[in-house]
Amino acid sequence: MKRLGIGLVGSGFMGRSHAHAFRAAPGVFELPLMPVFEMLADVNAEVAAKNAAALGFARSTGDWKALVADPAVDLVDITTPNTLHLPIALAAIEAGKPVYCEKPLAPNALDAKRMVDAAERKGIKTAVGFNYLKNPMVALAREIVASGEIGEVVSFRGIHAEDYMTDPKAPWTWRLDKAGGHGVVADLGSHIISIARAIVGPIESLVGQIETVTKERPLPGSAETRKVEVDDEARALVRFASGATGSLEASWVKAGRKMTLAFEITGSKGTVEVDHERFNELRLYTVGAARGREGFKTILAGPDHQFYKEFCPAPGHQLGFNDIKTIEVMALLKSLAGGPKFMPDFREAWEIQRVVDAIVVSANEKRWVEVTEI
Amino acid sequence: MKRLGIGLVGSGFMGRSHAHAFRAAPGVFELPLMPVFEMLADVNAEVAAKNAAALGFARSTGDWKALVADPAVDLVDITTPNTLHLPIALAAIEAGKPVYCEKPLAPNALDAKRMVDAAERKGIKTAVGFNYLKNPMVALAREIVASGEIGEVVSFRGIHAEDYMTDPKAPWTWRLDKAGGHGVVADLGSHIISIARAIVGPIESLVGQIETVTKERPLPGSAETRKVEVDDEARALVRFASGATGSLEASWVKAGRKMTLAFEITGSKGTVEVDHERFNELRLYTVGAARGREGFKTILAGPDHQFYKEFCPAPGHQLGFNDIKTIEVMALLKSLAGGPKFMPDFREAWEIQRVVDAIVVSANEKRWVEVTEI
């Protein structure tokens, strides 16, 4: 089997998760390419060396440019903070190498568009890690909607809420730096936007609201505080190109919510819903049941659903967060070997970013915004 | 015990429900007044006579003016379609009689304000049937927020969704007549607004979206259709006077939802949520639990919660829809006998109606609206 040299940039939570997925995928799926852990880049040579050893990479570097240039690196995998996505991706594209980048693609739609243009000009394959789209239950929701099982889509109600910034004493992090883009609307909001677009289609216009709940936060290990300039909460009312309407919400100060990436899609003949706090379940209601037998059906993920049986032949045994990432990596490897195009690619990620930016513009200008304005 | 002659106008679902509550209340609560089923008015003498017999009213009439004027009628109880609320209420007020009126108070805020002014000028006691506010679990949510158990309120996420108009063949009804006011934003939306205001306080500004999903519907028992001019779905992003933000939604075309009057209130230290499809439960999360022991607690309604023990001494045995109405009637009877003021009164119902109207104005003009504009 042909080998694919992985060059991973960044080894935080997402770097580890990518490494785990590349390691697990060949044992789960029949793959056309064998990933090889070629090189890891991180903030400096020391950190890179330490994490390369832990994650099983053959070599390491404190300079991502060296990684991009390395002839054994066939795929540039970017899991750095958002501000670094653009220069690394542009360099990889320039070097003619495919790019696998964590979400959100860029701090803003303009940067994202630069990345799209570069990749498309050079004909480079790209992939962005909106992993929840690979959850078999999200894929099932998409299939149910696409097949017309719930009729024509009338409305979408989506949210991604967590609570890791609820504590006003939670320290300042790079996620709060305006230079890196927006706040929760980008970090979590982009996930629910990616699902809305994947299942219901393009969002045409919207009106948004953003809010910074905690106005300043302590600097890590310091008595000083720093002003927070990005949003802790965001909401939007949206109109899809299809005519469907709906709402989006993102929050990282929703006390008690750990992974509420949840959506409800209602059609003329039914409703489907998924909540990632129980992401191995999908609830489905369709009209037309016998009288007195109407109700939401709770469907447990099982081998009849896309990609589940490769992990387990028995239903109800559950996939985990890392398994979803393994599915993503499998889809990436297949696309690199000439299989179906990986989605979302940079272009789709740019479209998602336009919606993020549109929410912020709308909120700041207190008006409805056409997404094409962005 | 002093008797209170009830004059009920209307004997549909709500009329029956009021009668049931007046009948049940004296067996459940110690009351200062004994309701007596004095007179029923309906669209004509025949219907009125039939329903009076069924519901146990002593007399009946096809003319609500006769009921208002009747000396044995001490309380005018209005459960007619919305357009009739104003003339009947004004007549009752003019006659110096307290009024108990179903929600929404009027087709629009202007009419509602006329009713408020008339009642306040004459010093007449008024009550509006936003019954879910009397659900012990809603009262508990209010108590939890008011006591600071979840800190300062950060956000409110509320919805009232049902599906009784999902079928595009569901016939045209008076609820769809624009003369009677708005559509679902008034019929169901007013409930979620009433809860938002009761717990989080006044809504200052909002931006709304309304949608008519089914553009025309068959006339009952006819091959002809009639254009639908009111909303099937409505949403709003809101800002409360307190600085909290949030969203509201109402829909009567949400396939599968039978009684999803649901809300989530997040504060700086916790979250509380209630869904009326399981209205004997409240879910509460508060920060500060021991590590590894954090989680939402599901609290079942029981005798430690307001007014439950009068129905049942044992927890978890559940109250029903009609019991909530019985609590409402108890509160009304106590207020009429000099107890605490019944809420919501006409003034509060007008405030709720202003929010309803503001959503419609905002949606039509595609702009943020200050509720005080209405």
Place this chain on the structure above:
Amino acid sequence: MKRLGIGLVGSGFMGRSHAHAFRAAPGVFELPLMPVFEMLADVNAEVAAKNAAALGFARSTGDWKALVADPAVDLVDITTPNTLHLPIALAAIEAGKPVYCEKPLAPNALDAKRMVDAAERKGIKTAVGFNYLKNPMVALAREIVASGEIGEVVSFRGIHAEDYMTDPKAPWTWRLDKAGGHGVVADLGSHIISIARAIVGPIESLVGQIETVTKERPLPGSAETRKVEVDDEARALVRFASGATGSLEASWVKAGRKMTLAFEITGSKGTVEVDHERFNELRLYTVGAARGREGFKTILAGPDHQFYKEFCPAPGHQLGFNDIKTIEVMALLKSLAGGPKFMPDFREAWEIQRVVDAIVVSANEKRWVEVTEI
């Protein structure tokens, strides 16, 4: 309409609940008889007079024999502690009056059989208050099983667990007096047995286990304790006459359970389950769904289910504990007026009691017992 003079013996929780139901029923259902609150008997004249006033009874007495003998009393309604059921019922039967008695019918099967024999000899109508059988969702489960929707019944798994005796300091009560019969196996166990029999049919044999968890309890308002001689927990493995097998459990020391009267019935083609902590819901699984669409359906009580629509025309609005009792009273009044026989009658209550006794005998003798031995 013909009146029916109610003579109520006992005015505790259950007495109040009966009174509430008799008051509410005529407003909910079209009834062939109008219940009239004729007389209340209680432990002494003073208590009886006070409670008669509160519940709306015209007269009162400290001597139940006077009530039974009173010519205006047409129905003797017994809600006393269990030990009194037999003498009162026998007197009523002797007087030719129908009897409505709370469950369990008697402290043991022998006494219950005496009551059956007396009633049948005199041709007296009897009714026993196993109210949960009147829950529309229990009726729906029965209909689903009877119609073959889940095939032939394979197994039954039932429990009735509450936690009101969890605290070892919870004081000694008459329920703990061995003279009154058994402990939780009778108090709560009889409910789950009544459901098992109603849906799956007669229980042929069983092996039981009983346990007294708290061996002595404080006497109310005293420093002294009294030995507990009845069971706090009971379980049984059972075989039904149909060949189905299953298990039963009862506990009043199940911390956290408030009203877990729950059962699961599995057939060759599906499973149905109900839990009374959410008693307006039924969960149904049937084989044969499309691949990838299998799952339990959550059915909310609504107007398509037996007796719901008389309370509310809209689904999902929920019935409460007292509404279930109102249905029971309606069924009783119809049977007294010549309608379908009320079930469970004394004979069925005796059959339930035999199962209770069989569990105790089996536990004490540590062997399988045929229910017909009792």
Place this chain on the structure above:
Amino acid sequence: MKRLGIGLVGSGFMGRSHAHAFRAAPGVFELPLMPVFEMLADVNAEVAAKNAAALGFARSTGDWKALVADPAVDLVDITTPNTLHLPIALAAIEAGKPVYCEKPLAPNALDAKRMVDAAERKGIKTAVGFNYLKNPMVALAREIVASGEIGEVVSFRGIHAEDYMTDPKAPWTWRLDKAGGHGVVADLGSHIISIARAIVGPIESLVGQIETVTKERPLPGSAETRKVEVDDEARALVRFASGATGSLEASWVKAGRKMTLAFEITGSKGTVEVDHERFNELRLYTVGAARGREGFKTILAGPDHQFYKEFCPAPGHQLGFNDIKTIEVMALLKSLAGGPKFMPDFREAWEIQRVVDAIVVSANEKRWVEVTEI
């Protein structure tokens, strides 16, 4: 790092799952040994070669004896049908190699005891794959019970129900061969017994019931049927050595249940419950909450719980079935390198098997059985 040559016998569902876990573990945990995929044995050389390639084993064989004898094989990992566990394990022990064996250990307690004796005589380390014990939420339940958070254990209610044999047309398999031991009581029952013992301790005595629901099944790809001699359902009432009591159930014909390995443990001060259809959740009730604030808390698995954070730093993101197996393999590798003893070992697996056998003996002889009789 020292390498550990894995010799895997069997490559069905469990063989694949073991391989996946050995592959994933080094990327998740810091390990003292590096597993190397040395050799795979299967029913014949051809199947073995094919699956070795798919799973990444260096060599393969159709003869497990060659695998056991191979000097590069340091660990013998057995995932064959149950009847083969004994000869392979005895050979491995004889060869002085540690053994990792799938559950149940043997077709009966006698065979299991032979394996225990052999291993203990030679001082060989052993491990049995009762993987659900490694679920962080099961570990949390154990910690909660051990720490006294729910007081002294009063009762245990456990079940393992699935539905893969519901269809009477589901073909005959080796699991139904009496020579391989018992039916569901061994296959699934052993899991719930393993949990009961791990958390509540030894089971002293029990009374059991077993049932063959489908008496004969078609031979695979044949018109003929074969008699089923093992149980499809099993139940027991149990008494623990601690004095606690409870019930156990196992079924593979429970329509609709996909992975209902569920248990409830009630103590004098609370209750804890876990259901593996939602195995990233634990529900906990403890007495002593403020009045009106009592309720079950739903705790989502997160980084504060054992071994979760190695997979994901954020709570609520969920582990999957294969992650649990990865935890098991980590514990095994650590124990082989001199860390804490792996549990359950052969001795514990024998104790579990004794309970399985006791249920069958009790059911056949219709009497209570002391587990020590077995």
